[in-house]
């Protein structure tokens with residue numbers, strides 16, 4: 001009842017009754033997540049006989065929060081899991097009795113593709129909207145659509161379904177993207193701010209920013225624990241490894257059991273005390289038993305009665321009586337980790353009061369920033385950093401990188417110390433770093449992701465019209481339609497209805513850019529998947545920087561020529577480099593000798609390993625036979641690999657200009673590519689093979705695909721070139737048949753298709769097998 005949000009119950013309920021959409025802002029811990037569903041429940045919502053019989057849904061960006069909040073609300077309402085349920089990807093507790101359902105936003109998005117009008121629900125509460133996760137943003141967009149669709153229903157149809165309410169909850173007041181966005185909601189929704197009683201939190205910056213924030217956190221926690229009055233400590237670190245490491249350090253220093261030296265000390269005290277008791281007990285004049293001093297003193301008759309302020313009190317019983325003694329230890333610290341991959345049961349321990357006489361110390365990732373509120377925290381130690389999902393805009397490869405959080409996040413973290421009383425926040429970085437290096441707010445995830453990936457994702461959720469989609473922060477329309485076009489070329493969506501295809505569905509599962517996803521999905525043929533994986537890994541690894549040195553042109557080319565390897569593709573050249581590196585034992589010396597960046601090579605290896613396991617996990621019957629040492633591809637495989645590359649870069653074909661001018665009849669003979677112009681597909685501009693390409697010194701191919709266009713001062717050049725056969729194009733790039741028209745070029749007859757090429761479009765069925773590459777951390 002003391003939670004700030006409870007004071008606003010009337011206002012909130014009235015707003016929800018009178019408006020389709022309501023925004024609630026309130027400081028973390030003010031009771032939004034746990035109380036708002038209860039207000040609705042208690043006002044009769046989700047009751048079968050009420051006007052709003054549909055379920056109450058609450059979406060969370062994190063699984064931890066969905067599970068723990070469902071448990072908490074169930075406990076507060078005294079209702080079983082079958083009524084207050086949760087649903088996350090692999091864990092569902094819903095039943096026919098479910099009335100309140102906590103779920104991840106991903107789960108609701110998937111449900112939406114089945115039931116676009118959300119007829120099961122009477123209210124959708126979208127929680128943690130301030131985090132601006134991709135899924136949350138998309139969900140808000142879709143839900144605004146759902147409301148419009150419902151409003152457009154005929155009166156008859158509308159009568160068949162019950163009204164739907166939407167509540168958006170945010171821990172910050174920065175909600176204008178939702179409220180002032182006319183494409184989202186026709187009428188700006190009312191905003192209810194909950195005034196949380198926040199106690200003052202004193203902020204302490206470090207004078208200097210340490211290199212090792214874990215060591216610094218350890219020092220800080222020790223100081224707090226040794227010197228400051230009681231109250232829980234919450235430490236923000238960036239990930240599981242750091243958290244486990246600090247847990248270990250702290251548990252060693254502040255054990256919940258006495259350390260060895262103290263055990264010796266206790267033994268000494270007991271022996272002395274026992275002798276004294278014996279002397280007191282001895283009847284004067286009677287002989288004492290001389291052996292007694294050697295008697296073995298066990299611990300079994302001893303009892304720990306209290307631990308307070310670092311003083312542990314024991315009662316010891318022996319045959320001469322019992323006595324009480326105290327001994328000082330470092331006061332025990334109840335150290336608990338909290339991160340999302342921790343089992344749920346372990347996560348929920350942070351909500352339980354710590355054992356008596358101990359101080360709670362939770363070491364968490366930014367899960368504890370806004371999604372969960374840990375009771376009794378008085379001290380916050382903030383490393384100022386967080387692990388963020390990053391996307392390489394060019395390759396779409398995801399990685400997790402540690403970087404400074406935003407000022408807004410730092411404020412949220414500090415706020416955790418002021419829930420129960422005045423608190424302290426220790427920032428393990430200087431105020432100069434805070435002022436200069438911290439962004440005001442973190443960027444919405446959608447603005448950091450490569451857009452083709454976002455669009456493919458949305459298509460896989462059944463959202464076909466992305467160009468007019470009401471995003472809270474909309475990407476540019478042009479980029480959206482360009483992305484959509486590319487997906488059409490890649491065969492990921494049907495170009496007429498813009499609906500995802502089976503190939504696209506398979507591609508959507510892979511955390512790489514759609515081009516590479518396409519190559520991987522079709523690459524499991526002719527034992528080629530390992531090569532395709534190596535190619536994708538190599539292309540994903542900082543190729544622009546790496547290539548120049550990687551390829552130390554002359555040297556490698558002569559090696560390749562000498563070894564009789566294929567010379568018709570820069571991408572296969574990369575494959576050769578990866579193969580040679582592994583063959584030579586993946587050593588730093590090899591990299592040194594061959595002008596390779598060994599960091600990049602290690603990265604490629606790691607990616608190969610990840611992608612292989614991913615493919616094996618995602619698809620049945622994936623035929624992964626590779627060990628890191630690949631034999632070079634056979635002639636047949638080379639042809640297939642070039643077709644795979646063509647499929648991934650099907651919108652980047654160029655044809656020699658002289659051949660086009662000759663009506664497709666042969667053209668001039670050239671010794672090398674110098675000054676030989678090509679025509680691009682999408683413009684009249686001409687382009688040239690870059691001197692860095694392996695193809696530069698050979699007879700230039702009639703057709704090629706490139707993976708980069710590079711505009712120099714005088715001309716435009718291709719980089720990453722692969723010579724292709726125009727005969728493949730109508731098969732691989734069905735969408736480009738018009739390509740042949742202006743060309744008047746010998747377009748191959750379909751009868752020339754071979755069985756192999758036909759299989760290019762088949763979605764492979766893959767099987768469970770790992771790659772025997774050593775795991776690299």
Ligand code: ADP
Pocket residue numbers: 003026027028029030031032033034035068072351352370371372373374375
């Ligand atoms: P908000 O969503 O506004 O951040 P919550 O509804 O999550 O706030 O939390 C409200 C209060 O309920 C907090 O003070 C928190 O400590 C408490 N609380 C939440 N979950 C639990 C739990 N599992 N055990 C004990 N207290 C909890």
Ligand code: MG
Pocket residue numbers: 029032033034127370371372
């Ligand atoms: Mg909450």
